[in-house]
Amino acid sequence: MRANFVASEVSSGVRRNLTMTMAVIITVAVSLGLFGASMLVRAQVSTMKDFWYDKVEVSIFLCGKGSDTPSCAGGPVTGAQRDQIKADLESLKPLVDKVYYESQAEAFARFQEQFKNSPIVDNVKPTALPESFRVKLSDPTKYDVVASAFAGRPGIEQVNDQRKILDKFFQLLGGLQLIALLIALSMLVVTVLLIVNTMRVAAFSRRRETSIMRLVGASNFYIQLPFLLEAAVAAGIGAILAVVGLVFVKIIVIDQVLAPSFQFTTFVGWDAVLAIAPLMILVGVGLAAIAAFFTLRKYLRV
Amino acid sequence: MILFDRVTKLYANQERPALDEVSLEIEKGEFIFLVGPSGSGKSTFLRLVLREERPTKGQVWVAGKELNRLSNWKIPGLRRQIGTVFQDFRLLPNKSVAENVAFALEVIGKPASHIRKVVPEVLEVVGLEGKEERRPDELSGGEQQRVAIARAFVNRPILLLADEPTGNLDPGTSVGIMKLLDRINQLGTTVVMSTHDQAIVDQMRRRVIELEGGHVVRDQSRGVYGYAR
Numbered sequence: 001m002r003a004n005f006v007a008s009e010v011s012s013g014v015r016r017n018l019t020m021t022m023a024v025i026i027t028v029a030v031s032l033g034l035f036g037a038s039m040l041v042r043a044q045v046s047t048m049k050d051f052w053y054d055k056v057e058v059s060i061f062l063c064g065k066g067s068d069t070p071s072c073a074g075g076p077v078t079g080a081q082r083d084q085i086k087a088d089l090e091s092l093k094p095l096v097d098k099v100y101y102e103s104q105a106e107a108f109a110r111f112q113e114q115f116k117n118s119p120i121v122d123n124v125k126p127t128a129l130p131e132s133f134r135v136k137l138s139d140p141t142k143y144d145v146v147a148s149a150f151a152g153r154p155g156i157e158q159v160n161d162q163r164k165i166l167d168k169f170f171q172l173l174g175g176l177q178l179i180a181l182l183i184a185l186s187m188l189v190v191t192v193l194l195i196v197n198t199m200r201v202a203a204f205s206r207r208r209e210t211s212i213m214r215l216v217g218a219s220n221f222y223i224q225l226p227f228l229l230e231a232a233v234a235a236g237i238g239a240i241l242a243v244v245g246l247v248f249v250k251i252i253v254i255d256q257v258l259a260p261s262f263q264f265t266t267f268v269g270w271d272a273v274l275a276i277a278p279l280m281i282l283v284g285v286g287l288a289a290i291a292a293f294f295t296l297r298k299y300l301r302v
Numbered sequence: 303m304i305l306f307d308r309v310t311k312l313y314a315n316q317e318r319p320a321l322d323e324v325s326l327e328i329e330k331g332e333f334i335f336l337v338g339p340s341g342s343g344k345s346t347f348l349r350l351v352l353r354e355e356r357p358t359k360g361q362v363w364v365a366g367k368e369l370n371r372l373s374n375w376k377i378p379g380l381r382r383q384i385g386t387v388f389q390d391f392r393l394l395p396n397k398s399v400a401e402n403v404a405f406a407l408e409v410i411g412k413p414a415s416h417i418r419k420v421v422p423e424v425l426e427v428v429g430l431e432g433k434e435e436r437r438p439d440e441l442s443g444g445e446q447q448r449v450a451i452a453r454a455f456v457n458r459p460i461l462l463l464a465d466e467p468t469g470n471l472d473p474g475t476s477v478g479i480m481k482l483l484d485r486i487n488q489l490g491t492t493v494v495m496s497t498h499d500q501a502i503v504d505q506m507r508r509r510v511i512e513l514e515g516g517h518v519v520r521d522q523s524r525g526v527y528g529y530a531r
Contacts, residue, residue: 005408208394215352216457217381218409
């Protein structure tokens with residue numbers, strides 16, 4: 001193998017085809033960047049799920065004075081009912097991880113704290129807020145077990161799963177991630193087509209060379225290698241640019257803009273970036289390989 | 303060296319075969335003129351020898367190998383034993399004379415030291431010493447064809463195929479090219495040359511194979527271009 005010779009062929013090929021090569025680099029960078037971004041959103045969703053599911057609890061609101069659901073027909077919850085509910089919750093261990101009771105006074109205190117800047121606080125009396133059991137589950141997905149056991153029982157007004165509210169939010173994020181992924185996939189298809197076209201133009205502009213190479217008995221490998229390397233170099237530069245972009249997003253957008261403004265949640269760490277970057281490069285190399293396979297088979301046969 | 307055994311070549315979408323049941327044998331060291339009108343099958347003959355085409359029927363043997371049974375990855379090995387020259391020279395315009403010849407060696411992976419040694423030698427054989435750094439467009443037609451012959455011969459092939467090598471040259475220049483091909487033949491390389499050049503064939507008095515409509519209509523040792531009319 002004459003490395004010098006192959007290198008000079010590749011560099012002259014890239015120079016001759018400069019505009020097309022630039023187009024390939026940019027398209028690869030953009031499509032892989034989108035792909036990486038959608039992967040990052042996915043990692044973000046799972047990070048947030050871990051973070052929030054860990055904190056969500058099932059709230060069992062007990063009947064108060066003004067409750068009007070059928071299960072509260074017997075008036076406010078009695079002491080016996082309350083004790084029974086607590087005992088039943090305790091019996092659901094280990095699914096039920098922790099149970100604590102929040103009285104009307106505690107609920108009012110928390111309400112005041114949450115809405116301390118709002119005039120609504122002045123209009124709410126402690127008795128308007130229900131007392132409740134806050135239940136932390138060892139497996140938040142098994143909410144139904146708790147719900148079916150307690151919903152509708154006398155003395156219980158309502159069983160609430162905070163996870164349901166979060167799920168809507170995560171569904172929205174998941175939808176966004178899917179859209180980004182679809183756009184990225186269509187961009188990746190465009191990229192493959194562009195690489196195919198670029199290699200076709202390169203094969204055409206070098207047809208004199210390749211026809212002579214065939215005649216003097218150069219191997220397929222030798223004939224195709226400069227084209228493969230051209231595609232690989234362009235795709236590689238594009239992939240590196242995309243990874244640089246991803247790192248940039250992590251440093252600037254996530255760490256410096258989002259994280260300080262939204263302190264109630266966690267954001268993806270460098271481990272996610274480290275996991276996504278090789279995937280992007282792999283996809284980039286794969287793209288070039290697929291494109292090259294189709295092009296070379298068609299236009300550079302011996 | 304070359305053996306055609308009832309070879310028929312029918313191209314797709316054509317009714318009449320380009321070669322029809324052609325059988326012939328070319329010995330090692332021979333100098334062959336392949337003559338006949340355009341479309342008589344000369345180019346198809348050369349393409350079959352190079353394994354650029356496969357015969358529709360029959361067998362083609364080159365250098366002891368039956369080309370139908372030659373697997374794809376062995377085709378480059380076959381072509382390294384065959385030099386090829388064309389009417390239109392097929393040089394690379396952006397490379398110098400020496401680079402054009404060296405290209406043929408580079409692309410088959412020969413080491414640089416070998417290339418540095420053999421390129422000047424072959425340029426001397428074809429009479430181009432001192433013009434190594436010229437570009438093809440700075441050379442005359444005859445000189446360009448000498449570069450092409452140098453490129454075809456630099457790997458010391460056992461067989462040289464020349465497809466109308468003097469077709470673009472004036473008679474005086476053609477004589478020089480023929481002397482060169484004759485010299486290469488003397489060095490042991492079998493030469494098969496297709497041509498329309500009557501004067502050259504008559505002058506050289508070598509074996510002439512005449513094709514017409516895909517058939518061998520004449521195979522004559524020490525022949526002339528056509529029958530006396």
